[in-house]
Amino acid sequence: MSENVLRRVRRLLLPAYLGSGYVTVGDGASKEVTMSTATVTPDLGTPSGVLSASSVFYFLLIPAVILWYAYWKISRKHMVELAEKIPGPKQLPILGNALEFLGTSPGPKLLIFLVDPRDVELILSSHVHIDKASEYRFFKPWLGDGLLISTGQKWRAHRKLIAPTFHLNVLKSFIDLFNANSREATVEILLETAMGVSKKTQDQSGYDYAMAVMKMCDILHLRHTKVWLRPDIIFNVTKYAKIQEKLIDTIHSLTRKVIKNKRANFEKGIRGSTAEVPEELKTKNFENKVSSKTVVEGLSYGQSAGLKDDLDVDEDIGEKKRMAFLDLMIEASQNGVVINDEEIKEQVDTIMFEGHDTTAAGSSFFLSMMGIHQSIQDKVVQELDEIFGDSDRPATFADTLEMKYLERCLMETLRMYPPVPVIARQLNQDVKLVSGDYTLPAGATIVIGTFRIHRLPEIYPNPNKFDPDNFLPERTANRHYYAFIPFSAGPRSCVGRKYAMLKLKILLSTILRYYRVTSDIKEEDFQLQADIILKRAEGFKIKLEPRKRLVKA
Numbered sequence: 001m002s003e004n005v006l007r008r009v010r011r012l013l014l015p016a017y018l019g020s021g022y023v024t025v026g027d028g029a030s031k032e033v034t035m036s037t038a039t040v041t042p043d044l045g046t047p048s049g050v051l052s053a054s055s056v057f058y059f060l061l062i063p064a065v066i067l068w069y070a071y072w073k074i075s076r077k078h079m080v081e082l083a084e085k086i087p088g089p090k091q092l093p094i095l096g097n098a099l100e101f102l103g104t105s106p107g108p109k110l111l112i113f114l115v116d117p118r119d120v121e122l123i124l125s126s127h128v129h130i131d132k133a134s135e136y137r138f139f140k141p142w143l144g145d146g147l148l149i150s151t152g153q154k155w156r157a158h159r160k161l162i163a164p165t166f167h168l169n170v171l172k173s174f175i176d177l178f179n180a181n182s183r184e185a186t187v188e189i190l191l192e193t194a195m196g197v198s199k200k201t202q203d204q205s206g207y208d209y210a211m212a213v214m215k216m217c218d219i220l221h222l223r224h225t226k227v228w229l230r231p232d233i234i235f236n237v238t239k240y241a242k243i244q245e246k247l248i249d250t251i252h253s254l255t256r257k258v259i260k261n262k263r264a265n266f267e268k269g270i271r272g273s274t275a276e277v278p279e280e281l282k283t284k285n286f287e288n289k290v291s292s293k294t295v296v297e298g299l300s301y302g303q304s305a306g307l308k309d310d311l312d313v314d315e316d317i318g319e320k321k322r323m324a325f326l327d328l329m330i331e332a333s334q335n336g337v338v339i340n341d342e343e344i345k346e347q348v349d350t351i352m353f354e355g356h357d358t359t360a361a362g363s364s365f366f367l368s369m370m371g372i373h374q375s376i377q378d379k380v381v382q383e384l385d386e387i388f389g390d391s392d393r394p395a396t397f398a399d400t401l402e403m404k405y406l407e408r409c410l411m412e413t414l415r416m417y418p419p420v421p422v423i424a425r426q427l428n429q430d431v432k433l434v435s436g437d438y439t440l441p442a443g444a445t446i447v448i449g450t451f452r453i454h455r456l457p458e459i460y461p462n463p464n465k466f467d468p469d470n471f472l473p474e475r476t477a478n479r480h481y482y483a484f485i486p487f488s489a490g491p492r493s494c495v496g497r498k499y500a501m502l503k504l505k506i507l508l509s510t511i512l513r514y515y516r517v518t519s520d521i522k523e524e525d526f527q528l529q530a531d532i533i534l535k536r537a538e539g540f541k542i543k544l545e546p547r548k549r550l551v552k553a
């Protein structure tokens, strides 16, 4: 499928999530979407009075349909009764709100949008409401039962296994590689822009992988928004199924290669990364004391310092558990009890996807903001000058804690442009709301509109203005913890939150130390597109000019 075709068919994922004045609960409403209203008008007999095979069929079909309908009505009675009490847009008889969702929903479905942080807390902080909405199943051929979509005991066991591999102690050991890769990225940027030399790519698989992921997201978005593509039985006969098969093959061949290499090294007794870091980029040569501080001005790695999840375990977790993700997976698979080979592949696919597209969107929006708001960029660079002076040394962990203004700019970017703009859960139990006298009924799909929450004027005055001071300690102090949730929150929060924040700080500080960013496009001209991950439809158009220091070097 050509990019053009994909672009044409790509539409904003439920624009209501991003737009204003739509279905909300708390200060808002619920929506019953009724899509299927088939009527059965069977022929009840034959002129001769002899029952034909088709009349027998209809004879049996009618009571079956009536029974099914009665059962369906009764099983939804509780949900519908509770839903009717929740304010929502006016419904048509039979059709409900189906016309507003034409082409986007597969059948009668109760969607409830939450934007009040107090209600959001009820869902996200719970250990019970952890099931993902049914729409996540479209990821299954790609991510299997990886952490993002699995549930129940499997999710719990694997989350317990994986979360410690993203503990701060493990992440600190990645700093040299973050630096080396950020440096490489800045060199490649220079080569490909100023020097006009194309990158010598011996191994295309990384690039092919990223392109395949991008196209897979297009297909998933299509299935989210086009009702007829939802059932597998129909999807599988469309051209998209064949394209998906090819893309998944590209994606899985990289993950298979990664696991194979790791296993081979493991058998040779080699643990950890085999990537080499040049001596001048090794932070041990620069780090005086390794700080264990994690909180910068009330913020802790992308969320309020007052929020804790399983990534915030402070005690020393012991040598054995202090292993990086894939090392631990391979080791845990040796006895085959905790995780098997197929499950490792699913987790690698999940981490690879969740880990690259989201941070790519976050860093691209950040650089767009720097390009547009030059005086803010100057302040970030001034802070970096104070930390690094004229030195070209790599950023240490302690340095990342000093990047307070840069961190505020990053938070503000994640507020205005959360890479994951909505998340959705399937409710299996009734939940009484805090914001009003309403009960969310079991069976409903709960949509948490991160993008909208982050732009509520009662929480962020002047919400459409890029203002890093929104994250000054005095402003965050009285804000509800769940009013800023770019990484979700609670037991099912993003397992890569700390990884992402550390990597982004090192990458973005390295880029800004060596380049000035400019942009000809203003924020009001952004064409936001939310197909799984939030992006700019027109692409991230920014310019990078080498700073004086780089020219000198």
Ligand code: HEM
Pocket (backbone or CB within 6 Å): 147, 148, 149, 159, 350, 351, 354, 355, 356, 358, 359, 362, 418, 419, 420, 423, 424, 485, 486, 487, 488, 491, 492, 493, 494, 495, 496, 497, 499, 500
């Ligand atoms: C700026 C970067 C990132 C953002 C904004 C982000 C955001 C999120 C959000 C909102 C969720 C919850 C999704 C849901 O409930 O549907 C999530 C889950 C997840 N993220 Fe991230 N993420 C980022 C980076 C990463 C990285 C770097 C990794 C891995 C290295 C990662 C791995 C995961 C995994 C495995 C889950 C599923 C966790 C579970 O369900 O237990 N993410 N992320």
